[in-house]
Amino acid sequence: MAWLTAASALLTTLATAPARADSAWQKAGGDVRSGVSGLAYEGRTSSGSGVDVLAVHDNKGAGQKRLSRITHWEGADGISPITWDGPEPVDLEAIEAIPGMPGEYLALTSRGIVHRLKVAGPKATVVDYSPLPAIGEGDDFESFALVAQNGKLAVLWADRGAGADRPATLYAAPLTFAPWGQPQFGTVTRRAYRAAYPTGDGTRHISDISVTDSGRIIVSSASDAGDDGPFDSAVSDAGRVSVSAAGRVRVTLAASPSVLGTFPEYKIEAVECLPGSTDALLGTDDENLGGYVRTMPFCEAWPRPPSTTAARSRCDQRAASSSGPR
Numbered sequence: 001m002a003w004l005t006a007a008s009a010l011l012t013t014l015a016t017a018p019a020r021a022d023s024a025w026q027k028a029g030g031d032v033r034s035g036v037s038g039l040a041y042e043g044r045t046s047s048g049s050g051v052d053v054l055a056v057h058d059n060k061g062a063g064q065k066r067l068s069r070i071t072h073w074e075g076a077d078g079i080s081p082i083t084w085d086g087p088e089p090v091d092l093e094a095i096e097a098i099p100g101m102p103g104e105y106l107a108l109t110s111r112g113i114v115h116r117l118k119v120a121g122p123k124a125t126v127v128d129y130s131p132l133p134a135i136g137e138g139d140d141f142e143s144f145a146l147v148a149q150n151g152k153l154a155v156l157w158a159d160r161g162a163g164a165d166r167p168a169t170l171y172a173a174p175l176t177f178a179p180w181g182q183p184q185f186g187t188v189t190r191r192a193y194r195a196a197y198p199t200g201d202g203t204r205h206i207s208d209i210s211v212t213d214s215g216r217i218i219v220s221s222a223s224d225a226g227d228d229g230p231f232d233s234a235v236s237d238a239g240r241v242s243v244s245a246a247g248r249v250r251v252t253l254a255a256s257p258s259v260l261g262t263f264p265e266y267k268i269e270a271v272e273c274l275p276g277s278t279d280a281l282l283g284t285d286d287e288n289l290g291g292y293v294r295t296m297p298f299c300e301a302w303p304r305p306p307s308t309t310a311a312r313s314r315c316d317q318r319a320a321s322s323s324g325p326r
Contacts, residue, residue, distance in 0.1 A: 024294045032290075035287060039054070039283050040053060067082040067124050068082060085123055089107065090111075092107055094107065112141055114131070133173065146211075152174065152246075154172060158219075161195075171189070174248075197236075216240060218273060220268040222269065229265070232266075233263045234268075235282065261298065277299070
């Protein structure tokens with residue numbers, strides 16, 4: 001009878017548990033110093049089957065890694081460190097390639113310091129750095145995106161917000177560069193944004209931003225209950241941005257953002273639309289649980305009907321990975 005009772009309980013558990021995780025989420029780091037806080041597309045691999053991306057890490061101590069290169073393809077990831085040459089930033093949260101300037105990037109800290117970088121092979125050199133304009137009281141930044149339209153550049157960034165009482169503030173401004181390389185910002189506009197999901201007290205309404213070639217604003221939102229979770233996140237269609245030939249930046253946010261996918265148990269802090277593809281590469285900073293990456297088809301030129309794509313539970317992901325190499 002005891003055996004029959006135990007067997008019955010096991011069958012009930014198997015019937016109600018989520019399906020065993022597949023390899024959609026691929027591990028990019030196994031500890032608190034290896035989470036993915038931001039991603040920037042670098043290029044296709046020589047075979048064309050994968051992509052190289054730069055990943056920033058939100059480390060704060062001297063000598064800790066700030067930047068890595070992830071070579072991502074279906075089923076596996078290769079990760080290599082990049083040496084940081086210049087003043088060490090504290091708490092990098094986002095990185096973006098500068099359009100029309102191969103090998104050059106802007107990386108943003110949580111307190112709003114923008115570092116212009118030149119990346120060649122295993123080395124990133126700081127060219128210059130500058131604070132963001134119009135930083136508000138209590139602003140905490142995790143997102144940064146560059147937009148190139150009509151021969152002009154613009155930049156979007158956001159205070160992440162905090163729960164029901166503090167929506168995110170999305171900032172936008174024209175962008176140019178001084179002859180010595182320093183980023184220079186034009187007139188700043190602001191918009192308030194509330195995530196449709198998640199909606200709890202620990203919600204960060206905007207944890208990253210990416211912009212499609214057609215001007216769709218794709219954002220991630222995340223909730224964080226502490227270094228061991230639980231985490232939750234989503235990716236949504238937040239609105240549109242356009243840049244005129246005169247350099248005027250116009251942002252229109254959706255009254256009701258469309259949730260493109262939800263990802264329980266993961267804290268998405270990086271969204272990068274991949275050029276020449278409808279795919280977005282997502283990255284997580286899951287604190288003590290490390291970081292993961294995966295692709296999702298969120299970057300079409302035009303919006304599609306909303307859908308919910310729930311990722312499997314963290315425990316199933318761990319069980320799948322512990323069974324052997326993926």
